[in-house]
Amino acid sequence: MxxxxxxxxxxxxLDVIHAYLAQTYWSPGIPRETVAKAIKGSLCIGVFAEDGAQVxxxxxITDRATFAYLADVFIVDGHGGQGLAQKMVRALLDHSEMQGLRRWMLATSxxxxxxxxxxxxxxxxPDIxxxxxxxxxxxG
Known part of the structure; x- marks a missing residue:
């Protein structure tokens, strides 16, 4: 594929993204409106299958000058193990607006x-x- x-x-x-994020360990129950606001204020990337489904x-989250925080990275079940998450992260790192940043951060378990x-x-x-x-x- x-x-x-x-x-x-x-x-x-938005519906796909919200449904996935609402059941993750890092944002359980996140409201749809919060996801929409987060997307609007971020540089986003999606992976899409041949049929157009977002997978x-x-x-x-960035000021596009000095700092970037990578967040909400996911691949839906059935599409993992193909390096798609890594491709998204590399595409974000290579994006023209993300060049010259002093620090990138993320959290993962x-x-x-x-x-x-x-x-x-x-x-x-880590002490700083x-x-x-x-x-x-x-x-609730």
Whole structure:
């Protein structure tokens, strides 16, 4: 099967993206409106099957000058194991608006190998990083 990558916001299928993200470990129960707002404010990429179905998604939150945070990377069941996530990440890293950034970041609990192949490493100085983490924010 062949796949197509697209950065076009008009191609991104909100219902597919929301349905997937709402059941992930990182954004369980996320409201559809929140996903729509996140997509609108991000550089997004989707993977599409020959029949036009969206089978993957990733986005970058960025100022397009110094910093980028990679988020919401997924490939739907039945399309994994073909390097599609890695292709999306590489396409985002290579995007003309993402050149010259000082720092890229992401968080993952289960896909370190995918990101290591794209150049990501563990934090060199984790003691300088801080966070506010609200993992249950979308739970009633």
């Amino acid at each position: 062949s796949y197509r990558l697209s950065f076009d916001h008009a191609d991104q299928q 993957g998604f990733a986005r970058v 289960d896909a370190h190998g995918v990101y290591e192949k794209c150049g990501f490493t563990a934090l060199a100085n 990083m801080m966070e506010i983490n609200r993992p249950d924010i979308y739970q």
